[in-house]
Structure formats: structure tokens, C-alpha cells
Amino acid sequence: MPVRIRLQRHGKKGKPFYWVVAADSRAKRDGKFLEKLGIYNPNTNPATIELDVDSSVKWLQNGAQPTDTAKAILSYKGVLLKRHLLGGVAKGALTEDQVEEKFNAWISEKEAAIDAKKGGLDKAKEEAKAKALAAEKEINEKRAAEAAAAALPETRKEKVQRKKLKL
Numbered sequence: 063m064p065v066r067i068r069l070q071r072h073g074k075k076g077k078p079f080y081w082v083v084a085a086d087s088r089a090k091r092d093g094k095f096l097e098k099l100g101i102y103n104p105n106t107n108p109a110t111i112e113l114d115v116d117s118s119v120k121w122l123q124n125g126a127q128p129t130d131t132a133k134a135i136l137s138y139k140g141v142l143l144k145r146h147l148l149g150g151v152a153k154g155a156l157t158e159d160q161v162e163e164k165f166n167a168w169i170s171e172k173e174a175a176i177d178a179k180k181g182g183l184d185k186a187k188e189e190a191k192a193k194a195l196a197a198e199k200e201i202n203e204k205r206a207a208e209a210a211a212a213a214l215p216e217t218r219k220e221k222v223q224r225k226k227l228k229l
Contacts, residue, residue: 064088067121067136069102069130070095079103082132084121092107102135108179113139119148159191193210 064087069080071092080102085097099121100113122128128136137141144165150156156164167218 065121065126067099067118067126067132069129069131077105079105082118082135084117084126087127088115090186107183108176111135111139113141115139115141117146119145123148140165140172143168166215 065084066087067082067084068091070083070085071078071080072113081095081098081100082100084097084099085093085095097117099118100111113135118136122136122141122145127180133142144161145163147156148163149167151158151161
């Protein structure tokens with residue numbers, strides 16, 4: 063039975079989210095699966111990915127083949143790196159402690175990069191909001207000045223000038 067690690071679509075039209083599952087390759091896209099490995103929500107920025115790393119590594123070691131998108135997700139979360147490091151343990155080049163240390167160091171670097179991106183997105187959003195508020199205040203001030211000018215009574219001189227312009 064060939065096993066694939068793939069995405070199973072859920073959600074409503076236009077707002078998809080996915081389960082990352084290990085499934086028989088002959089099963090339907092949204093059909094029966096062997097194990098749910100995590101979730102992927104592309105609607106958020108950055109995309110939300112929650113994955114059970116150990117289960118994913120186990121399936122990969124047992125011969126499961128990921129689809130292209132699933133492979134990108136597994137790589138992003140470090141599953142492929144952990145599988146590679148565990149291959150070093152099998153060959154005797156590394157110990158379990160070294161693998162965990164390297165993997166945790168990589169995860170902390172990755173989380174720092176993601177947090178920096180989120181901070182940049184929040185900062186850009188705040189700047190856009192501040193610009194919109196400033197533009198709105200400027201427009202409101204112009205409207206208030208025009209309304210105040212229209213509310214003032216005309217002097218005799220202004221009436222004469224207006225009549226001259228009409229003629």
C-alpha cells in the first residue's frame with residue numbers, strides 16, 4: 063500500500079484550510095486517511111502551520127512520499143531536516159542529544175525570523191493606518207473651513223462683486 067503525505071481540503075468556498083495527512087495514494091483527496099499529521103491555513107499572514115514533527119518523521123522513515131506542497135510544508139517546519147539528522151544517528155555520526163540540540167537551534171532561528179516578519183507586517187499596517195488617519199483629518203479640516211466660510215454672512219462689498227461676476 064503506497065502511502066502519501068498530502069493535503070486534505072476543508073473549509074468553505076474561497077476560504078480553504080487543509081489537514082496534512084498520511085493517506086493511501088489510491089484514496090480520494092478528501093477521503094479516508096491513515097493519520098492526521100497537522101493543519102495548514104494559508105488564509106493568515108504568515109500562513110499558520112501546526113505539524114506533529116515526530117509522526118511526520120516516522121511516516122517518512124517508513125517510506126511515505128510527500129506531494130510537492132506537503133514537501134514544502136514539511137521542509138518549512140523542519141521535518142526533513144530532522145529526518146536527515148536521524149539518518150546521521152543511524153550511521154553513527156551523531157548522537158540523539160546532538161540531533162535534538164541542532165534541531166532546537168534551527169527551530170529557534172526559524173521562529174525568530176517568523177517573529178521578525180510578523181513585526182514588520184504589524185509595523186507596515188500601523189503606518190498605513192496612520193497615513194489614512196492623517197489624510198482623513200486633512201479632508202475634514204478642509205470641509206470644516208469651507209462650511210465656516212459658507213456660514214458667514216456676506217458683506218455688501220462681496221455681494222456687489224458677486225453680481226459683477228455674474229454679469
